[in-house]
Amino acid sequence: MAESLNKVLRRELVAGAGHLMPGAGNALAARIIEAAGHKMMLISGAAVANTFLGVPDLGLTSVTELAAHVAAARDVVGIPILADGDTGFGNAINARRTVQLLERAGANAIMLEDQTYPKRCGHFDGKDVIPKAEMVNKLKAAVDARVDPDLMILARTDARAIEGFEAACDRARAYQEAGADFLFIEAPLTREELLAIPREVPGIHLCNMVIGGKTPLLPREELAQAGYAVVCYANAALQASMLAMQEVMQHMAVHGSIKGIESRLMMFAERQKVLDADRFKDLEARYT
Numbered sequence: 001m002a003e004s005l006n007k008v009l010r011r012e013l014v015a016g017a018g019h020l021m022p023g024a025g026n027a028l029a030a031r032i033i034e035a036a037g038h039k040m041m042l043i044s045g046a047a048v049a050n051t052f053l054g055v056p057d058l059g060l061t062s063v064t065e066l067a068a069h070v071a072a073a074r075d076v077v078g079i080p081i082l083a084d085g086d087t088g089f090g091n092a093i094n095a096r097r098t099v100q101l102l103e104r105a106g107a108n109a110i111m112l113e114d115q116t117y118p119k120r121c122g123h124f125d126g127k128d129v130i131p132k133a134e135m136v137n138k139l140k141a142a143v144d145a146r147v148d149p150d151l152m153i154l155a156r157t158d159a160r161a162i163e164g165f166e167a168a169c170d171r172a173r174a175y176q177e178a179g180a181d182f183l184f185i186e187a188p189l190t191r192e193e194l195l196a197i198p199r200e201v202p203g204i205h206l207c208n209m210v211i212g213g214k215t216p217l218l219p220r221e222e223l224a225q226a227g228y229a230v231v232c233y234a235n236a237a238l239q240a241s242m243l244a245m246q247e248v249m250q251h252m253a254v255h256g257s258i259k260g261i262e263s264r265l266m267m268f269a270e271r272q273k274v275l276d277a278d279r280f281k282d283l284e285a286r287y288t
Helices: 005-012 027-035 045-053 063-076 092-105 132-145 165-177 191-200 220-226 236-255 268-274 277-287
Strands: 019-024 041-043 081-084 109-113 152-157 182-185 206-208 230-233
Touching: 005 152, 019 027, 019 045, 019 236, 027 041, 027 063, 027 236, 027 268, 041 045, 041 063, 045 063, 045 081, 045 236, 063 081, 063 092, 092 109, 092 132, 109 132, 109 182, 132 152, 132 165, 152 165, 165 182, 165 191, 182 206, 191 220, 220 230, 268 277
Parallel strands: 019 041, 019 230, 041 081, 081 109, 109 152, 152 182, 206 230
Antiparallel strands: none
16 A cells, blocks of 8 residues: 555654655645646645735635645645644634645644734735744644644644744744644744754744745755755745746737747747646547
């Protein structure tokens, strides 16, 4: 019997592994991430909000919309998926339902954070966090809600921006004690803070490299040496696609065609390859 993706992810996430984890906002991005050779991926709440609703990451996406995107990605990729469950979309009871929905949708790990609801992007100003004890109870509810004990719960804290670095580390320790399988202290402000986190809070850690965000961008090797299990680029795919679309659309508006910017477009044949079109041809032939 093949090893479940839950077990695969749990086995791979060890301190110092330094796995790259790109983020996707839809099934198309998920396909491209897997095809590029990545071994795990994130369904990013920010990317879903940006691509599906065309809005900033301000907590406007619903839990059912998120679950639908996780399920769509699960249908087309065979690598482990971390689903961004935001705040759990409410209190501990809401967090319990969020875990149940996302596990059924095909997530292999679920991230929950301690911001107030509705949340903001971790690199926005104006964030706030709920009391530590309330988040501890959310995590206990999340752990109890999972069907497969190998489904991993990632506890994220945004307290660095509100309460300071030491308080964020203290929250991470409490969340680990509550049953979280791995940890994410969002938006440390300096290289020293970023590298200190795995040392200050021994355990399995994820860090997030946000292009243009508040956290310094460090090489994967240095982050792995510091003890990180996962180096996440939650929105690199999204930002790359947004830039390419903007450049091509602006070029067309000015020049009236794509002449001169063809290199920024994927050719038709490659597009069909990315979408696994031959498999659907074979299915069509089988049932026609």
